[in-house]
Amino acid sequence: PQYIENKLKASIYINDTVVIGDKRKFLSCLIMIDEDNVAKFAQDNKIQFSTYKDLTCDEQVIALIDREVKSVNETLARVENIRKFTILPKRLYEEDGEVTPTMKIKRKFVNEAFKDLIEAMY
Numbered sequence: 001p002q003y004i005e006n007k008l009k010a011s012i013y014i015n016d017t018v019v020i021g022d023k024r025k026f027l028s029c030l031i032m033i034d035e036d037n038v039a040k041f042a043q044d045n046k047i048q049f050s051t052y053k054d055l056t057c058d059e060q061v062i063a064l065i066d067r068e069v070k071s072v073n074e075t076l077a078r079v080e081n082i083r084k085f086t087i088l089p090k091r092l093y094e095e096d097g098e099v100t101p102t103m104k105i106k107r108k109f110v111n112e113a114f115k116d117l118i119e120a121m122y
Contacts, residue, residue, distance in 0.1 A: 001019035001020075001021065001027075004019050004027070004029075004072070004076065004080055004082070005017050005019050005029075007072045007075065007076070008029065008031070008068070008069065008082075011034075011068040011072075012034060013033060013034055013037050013038050013041065013064060013065060014031055014032070014034060014065070015032045015033060015034040015035070016031075016032040016092075016104075016105050017029050017030065017031045017032065018030045018105055018110050018111075019082070020111070020118055024122060025122070026081075026083040026084075027080065027081065028082060028083060028085060028086075028118070028121040028122070029082050029085045029086075030085070030087075030088055030110060030114055030117065030118070031085050031086070031087050031088065032087075032091070032092060032105070033055065033056060033061070033065065033087055033088075035052060035055070035091070038055050038061055038064070039055065042055060042060075042061065045060055047060055047061070052090065052091055053089050053090065056087040056088065056089050057089070061087070062087065065085065066085075069082050069085055084121040085121075086117045086118075086120070088114065088117075092105060092110075097109060098110065
């Protein structure tokens with residue numbers, strides 16, 4: 001899934017992502033937004049927010065990320081397409097064991113910690 005994750009991360013609005021698909025009927029992913037660029041998008045579009053979570057729940061932000069995912073899907077084989085995604089409602093921190101010191105997401109941790117969000121996509 002790294003190839004797909006890297007293509008998604010090429011978006012200025014996506015900071016990181018975890019593609020899920022092992023033993024599943026289709027691919028989905030968890031997305032961590034790029035807070036600075038998404039906040040600028042929100043300000044430019046007069047979207048009111050005060051927290052990171054506000055940004056992740058806004059319909060216009062979700063539509064923005066959806067466009068980014070669809071744009072990447074157009075460059076992939078059909079079986080590689082992301083069918084559903086969820087924007088993580090919180091930042092991930094090294095102190096919480098969610099990312100490595102180099103800020104790479106710990107896939108095993110994320111799969112466990114966000115199990116409910118993952119299952120909701122299927």
